[in-house]
Amino acid sequence: MTRDRPFLVLVVAAAATYPALSLGWCVAALLGTERSAWEMWLAGHPGALAAPVLVLAAAVSVGGAGRVLVRGWWRTRRFRRWAERHRTRPCTTVSAVLTGFPARDRVRVVATDAPLAVTVGAWRPVIVVGDALARELGTVELRAVLAHEHAHVRRRDPLRSLLALVLAAHLWFLPAAAELRGRAWRAQELAADRAAVRRSGRAALAAALLRVTAQVPGAAVSAPFATAELLAARVAQLESGVPPRPAAVSRRCGALTVAGACAFVVAVAGAWTLMVLTCPCW
């Protein structure tokens, strides 16, 4: 479970901001209804100034997270529709592999030359495999790829990915949240690889990775750094059997995160002071 730590940290951090962000709304309501609060605002009390900052932060958080959620849902839907439209009958060797596969009703073989092997869908994930890739891989390698994807299905990784994306958008004022999202993604790929190794062996998964990396066209296309780093981590894990440690967070990212967290705490403290001083509830 410790290997899912980046994801859990994201969940806890996002949950922790909720009371504070609601406090922003309470203080904004106080400013609107309580004369004493309004007078403090006019007098330039720091607590009164903290409230709009919190309200703004909350609006950006909720708006950003909502936007990411809707976009993620929409893109997932588009991908699944595309997969259903291009679904094709697998050839006999692929069918033979699928017959022995525990989640064969979740596999969609689609007609495409692109090296495609993905798990899609937050609620009911399906495994989408390109027919060209399935034919190109040998029986043993295809089993390893399917075992990797099956691990994603069982762990509900597509849902986690989407949640991590939404939570990172919610925590926009902490740059380390984006870094955590990257680590959560890396951790889930490495966990799926370990499951595939348990099921089909190290050599099979290594062979599948070797085939797939060779097959990807477009030498002119530079891979994003994150994916190159992930492949290196996957190879290192295959060699040693344990997931390698991720690179340390950059000093700049760390400093900005600390600054963001401090600004947030100061705003909360200010809003809380105003609340204590002026709220008629106590």
Next chain:
Amino acid sequence: MDVLWRAGDPLPVRAVLAELNRDREPPLAYTTVMTVLSRLAERGIARRHRAGRGYAYEAALASPADIAVRQLLDEHGEAAVASFVDHVDGDARLRERLRRLVEGR
């Protein structure tokens, strides 16, 4: 993209423009075509080669279906998708290490 697919070989911007403007009224501007081609190259749909002072472009993907898959995978970081491979060209050293693992060394 149709022009690039038909041509097969890398085409300079000027040639793509001439082809597009053959039956077109009003004609497209050179800069429009140049911008579109460079965007296609940035997104990995076209490939760019240096040719003289400018660039020549060719199709990097074989069909509209490939482009659709490519776009879906590019967007997958923003969808509920976990992928076995991303668009990564395995670097030679990593591939050598994988080869050793396959051979059980």
